[in-house]
Amino acid sequence: MTLLQVDDMSKAFGANQVIEGLSFGVSPGAIHSIIGPNGAGKTTLFNLITGIYRADRGRVLFDGRDVTALQPHELAKCGISRTFQNLQVFLNMSALENVMAGMHLHSDHRFWPSLFHLPMITRRDRELAEEARRLMAFVNLEDYLDAHASAMPYGALKRLEIARALATKSKLMLLDEPAAGLNPSETRAIDGLIQKIAESGVTVILVEHDMRLVMGVSDHILVLEGGRKLAEGTAGEIRHNPDVVAAYLGESARKQ
Amino acid sequence: MSFWNSSRSGGLVALALVIALLPLTFPNTYFFNVAILIGLNAIVCIGLNLLIGYAGQISLGHAGFFGLGAYVAAILSSNHGVPPLAALLLAALLVGVLAFAVARPIMRLKGHYLAMGTLGLGIIIAIVLNQEVGLTGGPDGMPVDSFSLLGWQPYGDRIWYWIVGVLLLATVWLALNLIDSPVGRALRALHGSEVAAAAAGINVVRFKVLVFVTSAILASLAGSIFAFYTGFITPGEANFFHSLELVAMVVLGGLASIYGALIGAAILTILPQLLTVFHDYEMMMLGLIMMLVMIFMRKGLVPTLANLLWRRGS
Numbered sequence: 001m002t003l004l005q006v007d008d009m010s011k012a013f014g015a016n017q018v019i020e021g022l023s024f025g026v027s028p029g030a031i032h033s034i035i036g037p038n039g040a041g042k043t044t045l046f047n048l049i050t051g052i053y054r055a056d057r058g059r060v061l062f063d064g065r066d067v068t069a070l071q072p073h074e075l076a077k078c079g080i081s082r083t084f085q086n087l088q089v090f091l092n093m094s095a096l097e098n099v100m101a102g103m104h105l106h107s108d109h110r111f112w113p114s115l116f117h118l119p120m121i122t123r124r125d126r127e128l129a130e131e132a133r134r135l136m137a138f139v140n141l142e143d144y145l146d147a148h149a150s151a152m153p154y155g156a157l158k159r160l161e162i163a164r165a166l167a168t169k170s171k172l173m174l175l176d177e178p179a180a181g182l183n184p185s186e187t188r189a190i191d192g193l194i195q196k197i198a199e200s201g202v203t204v205i206l207v208e209h210d211m212r213l214v215m216g217v218s219d220h221i222l223v224l225e226g227g228r229k230l231a232e233g234t235a236g237e238i239r240h241n242p243d244v245v246a247a248y249l250g251e252s253a254r255k256q
Numbered sequence: 257m258s259f260w261n262s263s264r265s266g267g268l269v270a271l272a273l274v275i276a277l278l279p280l281t282f283p284n285t286y287f288f289n290v291a292i293l294i295g296l297n298a299i300v301c302i303g304l305n306l307l308i309g310y311a312g313q314i315s316l317g318h319a320g321f322f323g324l325g326a327y328v329a330a331i332l333s334s335n336h337g338v339p340p341l342a343a344l345l346l347a348a349l350l351v352g353v354l355a356f357a358v359a360r361p362i363m364r365l366k367g368h369y370l371a372m373g374t375l376g377l378g379i380i381i382a383i384v385l386n387q388e389v390g391l392t393g394g395p396d397g398m399p400v401d402s403f404s405l406l407g408w409q410p411y412g413d414r415i416w417y418w419i420v421g422v423l424l425l426a427t428v429w430l431a432l433n434l435i436d437s438p439v440g441r442a443l444r445a446l447h448g449s450e451v452a453a454a455a456a457g458i459n460v461v462r463f464k465v466l467v468f469v470t471s472a473i474l475a476s477l478a479g480s481i482f483a484f485y486t487g488f489i490t491p492g493e494a495n496f497f498h499s500l501e502l503v504a505m506v507v508l509g510g511l512a513s514i515y516g517a518l519i520g521a522a523i524l525t526i527l528p529q530l531l532t533v534f535h536d537y538e539m540m541m542l543g544l545i546m547m548l549v550m551i552f553m554r555k556g557l558v559p560t561l562a563n564l565l566w567r568r569g570s
Contacts (some may be wrong), residue, residue, distance in 0.1 A: 052451060076457035088455075090448030092512065093441070098454035100438075101445040107455035111466060115430050121437055126512035159453075168456055 002061075003028040003203050004049070004170060009058030011041075011048055011227075019227040022058070026205060028171070031198045032204045033214045035238075036224035042207040043085055045224070046174050050082050051075045063171065077105055081170035083161040085177045085207075089203045090144075091150045095141065095160055098149055099132035100125075102167030132167065139163045139193060146169070155186045164194065172203045179210045191217055215239065223247075264432045265433030271428060272513070279414070288413035292485060294419035294525045296478045298425045301505045301517035303474030305430060309511035310440065311467045312447030313363065314371045316499050317378025318475050321351050323494020324381055326483035327392055330400040333484075340403045344480040348473050356465060357471035363464040378499050385491040397490030400483045416485050424479070424518075429476065431514045434470075442539065443467055444512075445513040495540065504542045508549050510556025519558050 002025035011019040017040045026032050034042050047053045049060055051072040056125070059068045062078055081102075090098050100107075105121050108114075108124045133145060139159040144152055149160065158178060174196065179187040188212055194217050198204050208214050214221065214235075221238045223230040231241045240243055282288060300322055307313050328347035332338040338346065362373045385392050403410055403510055410416055434440050442463050446453040454460050483489045492498065501524065509520025524542075528535045553560045 049335060050455060052454075071459075072451070072454035073457050073459045076455055082455050084452065084455075087448040088452035090445050090452065092448045095445055097441055097444070101453070101458070102456045104438065104442055104445075107441075109438035111439055114439040115434050115435040117437065125438070131496045164452075164456060 001028070003063060004025060004043075004205075005061040006049070007059040007061070007070070009048060009060070010056050011044060011053060012056060017227055019048065019055075022224075022227065022229055024222055024232065026203065026228060028203050029143045029198070029201065030219035031194060031206060031217050033208060033218040033221045034224060035208070035211075035214055035221060036230070039226075040224040041218070041227040042224060043176060044227075046082060046176050050174065051076075052081060055237050076168055076170070079169075079171035080174070081165040081168040081172070082174040083158075083165050083176055083178060086178065087154075087161060089157050089160055089164075089209060093149055095136065095144045095147045095152060096129060096132050097147050098160055099135050099163045099167050102126050102133065102164035103128050105168060117197075120139050132163075135163045135166050136160075138166065138196070140189065142251075155182055158182065158190070166197065166202070170202065172205065173197065174207075176207050178206070179208055179213055183235060187213060192249075200232075249255045262523075264429075265434070268425070268429055268432070271515075271518075272425055275425060279417065285413045290526065290529055291335040292413065292420050294397075294522045295417075295424045296482050296485075297399070297502070297505060297520045297521035297525050298424055299420075300475045300502055301429050301509070301521045302431050303471035304502055304507075305506045305514065305517040306434070306513065307471040307508045308506055309516075310435060310447060311443040311464060313361040313464055313468065314367075314503075315374040315468070315471070316371050316496070316503065317374035317376070317381070318471065319496070319498035320378035320381035321472040321475035321493050322482070322498065322502075323354065323385055323489075323491065324351050324354070324478035325479030326489045326493055327385055327398075329389060330398060330478035330483045330489055334399070334401040340364075340406075340484060341405050344477065344484075347480050350477045351476035352469050352473045355469045359468040359508050361464040363461060363468055363557050366369060375496065375499075376493065382491055382496070385494050392491065393492060397488055398472075400487050400489060402487060405483035420481065422511050423477075428514055428518070435514070439463070439466070464545055471556070501542060504546055506556075508545055508556060510558040510560070513556065513558045513562075516556050516558035520556070521555075523562065 004026040007023050009019055011020045020093050034045065036042055044053065048055050050115050051070050054066065059066060061067065062080060067075055067078055090101060097195065107128055108121055113121050134145065136142060138147060139162050141156060141159055141163060144156055149157065152160065162178065179190050183188065191213050194204060194206065206214065218235050221235060223238060223244050230247060231238060232242045233241065262538045262554055277292065284380060300318065301519050304315065304318050307315055308446035325347045328350055329343040332343035334338045358377055361369065385393050410419060442453065445456065445458055446460050446463055450460050479493065505524045506517055508523060509518065510516025549556060
């Protein structure tokens with residue numbers, strides 16, 4: 001049984017074929033990593049799965065349902081959440097409101113009750129704020145409960161995005177380079193956080209350049225090169241796959 | 257009651273007091289007249305600030321909705337005998353439907369394109385009001401029968417002052433409610449990042465359309481009341497210059513600040529009354545004010561001052 005199934009997907013930007021005939025499946029309850037050199041199509045693949053780009057060919061099945069042509073917000077409703085490689089935090093809001101905005105699907109966002117601030121809106125908002133505080137603690141942001149997002153350091157914003165993605169209560173979370181720009185100790189903390197997320201029952205797909213992080217946390221790795229699947233398997237299999245070693249990991253990985 | 261323990265209530269009570277006590281300082285009815293204009297502009301600007309300041313979408317055509325609200329209410333009540341209150345509500349409904357119809361294509365545009373799209377819309381409305389002489393009286397304008405409700409007629413600036421004051425207070429209250437609700441969070445989120453908002457399940461287009469229609473209806477209501485209050489309207493109410501004036505009020509007072517919209521409306525309504533030179537060079541002065549705000553106070557008056565006070569306090 002697979003949670004996410006990508007079938008024969010292709011995407012080109014002009015003459016540049018970014019994804020070509022790519023198929024793979026993601027089984028529930030594990031950490032899947034997608035690695036590959038720059039330009040291999042990793043972020044494009046994320047944008048295709050989350051509906052930001054429309055594939056030229058191919059299908060995406062999520063939870064047994066064809067979700068290929070859905071809009072980003074509809075995919076969020078299906079249970080897919082994500083973070084962004086270049087931060088997309090709502091810098092015009094407080095940290096807590098960022099997480100609460102992530103709970104949009106679980107909030108009562110009807111116009112008229114909101115306009116008159118009916119008691120049900122206030123009550124539900126108080127519950128959401130409580131839950132948002134719990135989520136911020138879950139990602140170790142308890143020091144920023146009252147902070148404005150624009151006043152937070154980079155590393156904290158990375159985790160705030162993860163908290164916001166968690167707030168959607170998705171079944172599948174796509175993390176686009178969560179460790180990029182972090183120092184080694186912050187990266188180790190993200191490592192632990194990703195495992196905690198997976199243990200909470202959320203399936204994780206990870207795109208990451210930090211090989212130590214990828215090899216440490218991944219149950220399954222997909223290697224892309226030039227928009228095609230180069231290899232697939234466990235961390236051990238990938239590490240010893242000669243194609244992968246030649247194309248991507250290089251000599252340093254074999255020594256580890 | 258949640259009303260009393262929320263932080264909003266302080267500002268609302270203060271505003272209610274200002275509205276209630278201000279007339280004590282007015283030496284003559286001319287001041288009531290200016291205050292009413294401030295109130296009507298503020299209602300439009302609060303709606304416009306929901307769109308520009310909170311949701312991050314520009315509109316250079318909102319005077320079109322104001323003018324349309326004025327003319328539709330005037331034509332329905334004066335030429336077709338529709339009761340004024342019904343005419344006002346019908347005008348709001350019509351403007352709401354029009355805003356909804358144009359919002360779906362227009363709100364897909366971003367930045368400069370959205371500015372051009374809304375600019376075009378406002379210009380088209382102004383042209384129609386100018387050209388449909390049989391319906392609107394053309395560039396000479398049209399007289400409007402006075403407002404009446406079940407035989408009661410608000411007569412004189414004092415009565416209108418209280419009507420507009422209550423409406424302004426209600427608008428501020430509703431706008432503050434909306435901002436501090438899941439709808440308001442969705443609007444601010446799509447301003448912060450459209451892709452991230454969508455990834456959080458927010459239907460970006462739906463909320464943009466919602467805020468556009470809401471702000472258009474507020475402009476229409478203010479326009480209708482303006483028509484009944486002044487008793488005479490011209491297509492000038494709908495022109496591009498008025499749209500620009502409204503945006504300048506929002507920017508001067510402060511983007512994403514409800515009270516900022518009010519202060520901006522007050523300043524830019526009073527200024528031309530005080531300085532005749534402002535009146536002669538209004539376009540230029542507006543441009544100058546916009547430039548100075550952008551250079552020295554990008555957040556606008558109210559947020560900048562609030563920041564200063566907050567910093568001094570802590």
